[in-house]
Structure formats: structure tokens, C-alpha cells
Amino acid sequence: MKINSVLVSQPRPAIIEKSPFYEIAQKHKVQIEYKPFIRVAGVSLKEFRSQRIEILDHTAVIFTSRTTVDSFFRICEEARITVPETMKYICQTEAVALYLQKYIVYRKRKISFADGTFTSFIELIVKHKDEKFLLALSEPHKPELPDTLTKLKLHYHPVILAKTEAADLSGVDLSQYGLLALYSPSDVKTLIATFGTENLPAVAVFGESTLRAALEVGIPVRANAPTPLVPSMVKAMDIYLTKIGNGEEVAPVELTADTQKEEFIRNQQHKLAKKPRVRRPAAEPKK
16 A cells, blocks of 8 residues: 655744655655644743742753743743853754854853764763753653653753643644654644544654553554664654555554663663772872
């Protein structure tokens, strides 16, 4: 069964030809359409203050998205908080780090970024282990990051700076699509609230929490990323569309424990638990 159209639960790229999905569309002769299933809005100053978080009690801010960057600096402006020049910013991706230029002068000593993977992000945070972190989050959010920071016994406080709301999907006809790409548990929640779980197209998901959310409500998942062999949604879709084009049966994805990630966290815990060696003073030369 050939798939002719795919629906991606993301905003339409500004330049379609530069999107990685464009290559998929050309390669497999499919039409790709974009429709965000959720929208993210920053919290109000009142909602921020109800969390009883003092921004100036922290020496570094951890950002995972541009939405939380916007909300952080808006809150600071409305609350008349002057962020010190010494504040450090730890970002999950280079795109988020570069986005900070909208608000501050970009300096490498102040801004650090990972490559987008969970392990590199944690390693980056651990390098700054002596900082007092403010973890900027959206609600709902994946518990993975705060849970790991707690396991590593790092000094941090989570703060909700944005909230996710369901988008209006009343004009979407899922019967037109052969594949649906979802990026978050909130996407899954919006999907089942609007369409239920019956008669859905094949589903591809990004992220372990999205996979878990889909399986928990009984939605079969045919493709997922990231994995060691499938680093992106584009790659997952490419593999799936190739198999379908060749007439192959694609088995549902199963949720398995990520033993490598668990071992990585244990290694980081061991690294942080090591006491720094006290350097002995050099012996005085004999006279």
C-alpha cells in the first residue's frame, strides 16, 4: 500500500526546499503537510510569582526551547529584574543558544550548548556542576531531565515558564493521510481528544515519552526516533516509507528499556561522587 500524503504535527517550514522533509517528499513522491497539534504560550507574571522562584538566587539558566527563552526575559522585564552579566546559559541545542542573541550579547563564556541529545546535554550541565541552576520548563514537560538532575544531586530549581495548549484540529481530515508524525505526548493527547484512537493512519513518533504516551492509549506506532540507528524523524519516516513502498510488513514498535542511558546516568553519578584530590604542596628543595 503506497502512502501518498503525510501529516507532520509541526509548523510549516519558512523555506520548504531547505526542510529535511523536502527530500523525503521528492524521494518517495509523497505530499507532506504541516499542522501543529499544540501551541505554547508563556505564563503570566502572576503565574510565575505563584511558584515562589527567585531568579537572582541562581547563577545559570537551563533552556530547552526558544519559547522558554522568550518567557524568561519577558518575565524579567515585567518584574523589573536586571539579569546580571555573570549569569550563564546552558542550552540543549545550538539553535536555542543562538536565539539568545535576541536578548543578550552572545559570548561563549556565558552561553554553552549541547548537540540536542540527552547525554551530551547532561554532560554539559555536569561540567558546570558548581552552578545554581534555574531549569526553565514548559507544562506539561518530560520528567526525564529534572529526574536526572535530582539523581545527580545537582543544585537546581525547576520553574514553569510556558504552558502547552491543544490546537484547533476541527478542519483536519485524517483519512487523507497515510502517515502521521507526532513529536510530543501533548500531540498524542490532542490527537485522541479530537479523533479518538480508531481508524487512525500509521503513526510515527519522536522521543521515548511520545512513544510511551501513544502505546499507553493503544495507538500502534510504526516508526520512532531517535535511536542509535535512527537519529531523526526524517530518517524514521524514510525507512518506513521505503519498506511500505517495497510491500513489506512493518511490525509495531515496542517500548524497551534504554540500558545505555541508565548506565550513562550511573557513570555521571559516580563521576560527581568522586572527591577532588587535594594537591600536596611541592617539597622544598634541599639546601
